[in-house]
Amino acid sequence: MAYVHWLRRLLRARELAAGALGRSASFSTPTSGWHARMWRDAANALGAEFRDLGYGVSEFARDGRTTRMLEQLVMLNDPVTLRVTGNKPLVYRLLEAESVPTPPYLEFNLDGIESAQDFLEAQAGPCVVKPAQGGAGGAGVTTGVRDRRTLMRAAAQAALSSRQLIIERQISGDHYRLLYLDGELLDAVRRPLPSVVGDGRSSVAGLIEAENGRRRRLLGQHILKPLEIDLECESALRAKGLSLRAVPRDGERVIVRKVSNMSGEADGESVRDAIGDALIDEGARSVRAVGARFAGIDVITADPAVGLAASGGAIVDINATPGLFYHYQVRNRDQAVDVAVPILRALLGLPNSNPRAAAASSLQASLVGETQS
Template sequence: MSNPKALLPGWEDLEISTQIIIREAKERGISVDVIDRKENFLRLKQGSHVEFVKEASKTRLDSLMTYLVMENKIASKLVLSENGVRVPIGRNYGVFADAIGDYAFFQNKKKVIKPVTTNFGIGIGISNPNDSLESFSYFVKEAFSHSSSIIIEEFIDGPEYRFLVLGDEVVAVCNRVPANVVGDGVQSIAELIQEKNKDPRRGEGHITALEKIQMTEVERLVLSGMGYDFSTIPKKGEQVFLRKNSNISTGGDSIDVTDVVHPEYKTIALQAAKAANAVICGIDIISSAIAEKPNPNRYAVLEINFNPVLYIHEFPYSGKPRAVGDKILNLLGFT
């Protein structure tokens, strides 16, 4: 595979999803003005047809209120559940003491504790059944540090999948695997991370197809929970996860599964997008059997994303690349 770092020479400072849009626009003879480089804000012109595109997937096609509903997890969960979409069962809180007060309610369940408004998996914690009050409190405090409201909800087991919805079509689906390394029985976790980070597709700052795996306090804590540290030598073939969230932005791997998912899951993703009146969005679904007919006990729609990245589908870590930037230009009416 070619190195997406050189996708558009001279534009490498822009996030790679924006580079994808520029590449597709130039191939169609659409003129491109970068209005604000730091904001990845573009103006596209084709004759008298002018469109503004921010961060590759924010366009006039979605209203401000649609963005706000998708961004706010309480609002998005409400519209999803009211429209018959299976979502995890949980509660939301605006006060730290109220969340801590429900410790006993959630005590024997595996649960996710997350800020109401967050992106890239920031501030999200996973608390195991019968976790100590101290551990539970840590996750609640962390979530509140990123948002004035938080959600605590049931943990649904299984891999997480991103469904990219463009208009009335699911154009790509990828399995987002949390940052991980696979042991060879010789190298330490730190050495395996360094080795994996040598992949030219991995960089920092969303300007490459994949992000480097970090070795911060977050990763250290995840390893500590397994009784490991960065000097641990995993067994040959052992997969060690360094993050609990599956975001590609924190070093995860994107694996294309568009042709594998059961068609009814695509219907569910479209139903979720319609519930929020969204034209361009990413629907995150967790499922333990994505190739089989959906069973409500084995899946849930986790959230709707108002600014889905394109590069995880155009440049997957493994699997078939999907031409998704082209489809956004089609939706905007460019020829």
């Protein structure tokens, strides 16, 4: 088919472009300093010995037990579990077997894009295209797919991360990250969509450039990803009748992505008390289904106080190497959970305690000061 050959040529062009972009515009973030501070504070709280081994690796010891972390990576999930949770179709099948709602979806590849087109046409609203495997940090995800042309472009972009792809119905609602440890909910964070605020003069592209410049200046203080200008960005803007050339009004907030992993610091909100028992139970059953001791569950729902079936929501991903910064970069810091403490407690085999704590560690205090500055 001619369009398949076109897709493959586009895929090769995108590979070359991605390499050039990575060399010129990537964030070479020295994130190990932030993680070292987080783990050092947790070690102090538990009376554990802390050693910074360099290269992002920290070591902890107490009462004859030793463990290590590599930035946010911890020794809780085995390699098989990591592979399972990295396979989105497999995760969806495991959740379906537990009657946990997931989006209606179809697995396909570039040679079978006709099936994805049929799936798209059968949906009442927009769809999401993403890699079936890999695609960490939202890479290769395109929301708001409504037509064949966008589907083809989204499939080519997702194929940079995985040969197998997924198209799924786009779920309406707010984005939440639920963090589980040994079946217990540690924290829940509402994650806003990445946005920029207009000044009445700058285009959306200019505002994104300025925001990325600000984020670069915060390297080592906050773990922030750059706002990428790609198909997902174009799709999010198009949904609001905007483009990269549009000039928002002064004070107007413009959503530039429908994937929440690139939000700014202090944008999130700790909402542990807003999560209802039904959703907590669905999350616990989900981590058991994939065999994870420690995982972040990405949920989209219009009402976290009820179960997903009642709200029309769904679990859209399970991350067995979840980032912890989301739980510290919240605006309601008096409700924040110092999640590193219960995680380190479990790794060192210490007795359980209530993980809920006010945001009073030196790391959290420093984040407050940096945000205000």
